[in-house]
Amino acid sequence: MKKLALFLISFAILLGSAKTSFAESDTLKRLKKQGYATVAVANEPPYSDIKTDGYVTGAAPDVARAVLNMLGVPDLKAEVIMYGAMIPALQARRVDMATSGLYIKPDRCESIIYSEPDLCGAEAFAVPVGNPNNLLTYEDIAAQPDLKMVTCAGCAEEKYALERGVSADQIVYFDTPPSGIKMLQQGRVDVFALSGLGTQDLLNKTNDPNLELVMPITGVPIGCAGAAFNMDDKEFRAEYNMALAKLKATGEFAAIIEPYGFSAEATAGESYLTRCPDGK
């Protein structure tokens, strides 16, 4: 694997020097020099997976590790932070990049920039077993205004719901996904909405026979996440994208993400160019 990466890097350098002189961005130079990149990671399995000793793995950090390795940055220093703190952390340059399920969304593209999508997946609901309210789409929630749904503040799911007619006072917010599941178990809400794999993982761990998974939710786009960078790191993003494309081409990408339940094919044909307005 290392040999392959080395080969690809030398190949890339050759290719680069053939066209123009291969100029590295200042950010990459700095990361190479210090030997690691500080990466914001959210606490959300299976996008990220934190071992009992604190070691951070999971689909998104593992992809970032592989890409950074190809770029010549040997180590990744993961900083586990809340979703809400990710964009401020990038803007304040607390971290060099952020990864793990930060969906590419038009309003976010105003404050940060994204790599090409690395993890894409369908949306899901968790509902009481038997789905008593017959909830299969967000429109179904909107049609029953006495129902409550729970999701996270500022998440894609909140937006999907609002856009499809769910009223704001039907939505309650959790701080962490297990809180949302607890609310569902305790009957405080009727439906829990989150990314498909996140919901699935949580339900598997909760192992409650009274809950059921509804996946995929029709009528909403596939959610795609990518690595996110500070606005001024466009060159570094380009370098990251180049390495990510190579990782995808070799099949190593699929080998990294598929054990976590993600599909490499789902990212095919997806690009931040279409997901961000004006292709930022």
Next chain:
Amino acid sequence: MKEVIAFYPILIDGTITTIILTVLSAILALAISFVVGLSRISKFKIVRVLAIIYLEFFRGSSALVQMFFIYFVLPMWGIYFDALTAGVIAIGCNLGAYGSEVVRGGVLAVGKEQHEASLALNYSPYKRYRHVIIPQAIPVMIPTFGNLLIELLKLTAVASLITISDLTFMAHIIRVQTALTLEPFLVILVIYFIIASILVKIVDIIAKKFSRGRNIMIAGEN
């Protein structure tokens, strides 16, 4: 419970971080308490006004917002603190504002005749406060400072929001990774309680030294 105990390496890290954050913030808060508290009774108006502005600002706005401001907003103006420093500054400045009122109250509680007597002996202001007023004010301050210290320990829990990996943060990680709710919170509840009990003991040891015959212990004993 077994799953939660398996996470003991990060729980220990979190406990250490919480203790470091508590101790450093407490030192800063104590220093600020005395500086601002004594400034409140200065004979110079400008000093008094500055102290009041400080007090009202830090007491009147949320510690969480201050923390976010120091950690996420100041870097945009080129002022950069790492997470732990930002947390210590926010918590220290916030509790220091409360503490300044304790200092002021303690000093004012010392009898007027003590102020007058030390004046009559021609003590300089420094000597007056250092040798007469403050030694008598400290026993009055200790119980309230003890309470504030426990308050400070609990305030460190919000520091998890600026990426400090304290005990509460670790509980959230364990919770999300295992989908257990009762167990991680129960574990940190006990750890917080143990830390608080130790702090109470330490304050009582200090209280004994300064008590001068009065009962100023803060532990709930008779």
